[in-house]
Amino acid sequence: MWDPSSGATGYTLYYGTSSKSYSIRVNVGDTTRYTMTGLNEKLNYYFVVRAYDNAGESGNSNELVIVATDSNDSVPSAPTSLIIE
Secondary structure, three states: OOOOOOOOOEEEEEEEOEOOEOOEEEEEEOOOOOOOOOOOOOOEEEEEEEEEEOOEEOOOOOOEEEEOOOOOOOOOOOOOOOOOO
C-alpha cells in the first residue's frame, strides 16, 4: 500500500532480490494496494513503485525491503500438562 500520486493514472511495482536491482515489474493499474503472491520464503525482496500518466513514468519511490514468509508460519503454543519426574 502506498500514498497516491497527484495526477497519476496508474502505478508500476518493481521488485527483485537485490537492493536497487528490480528485475520484475507488475503494472497494478490505478490502485494503491497490491498483494504479492508466489514469493520464495525467507528471501529478502526489494520494492519500489513508480506512478505513470500519459506523459510517462515517475522516478522510484523509496525502496522497501521485506522478508517473505509462509502465511502458515506461526509460533507454537506453550506446552501444557508438564510433568517433571
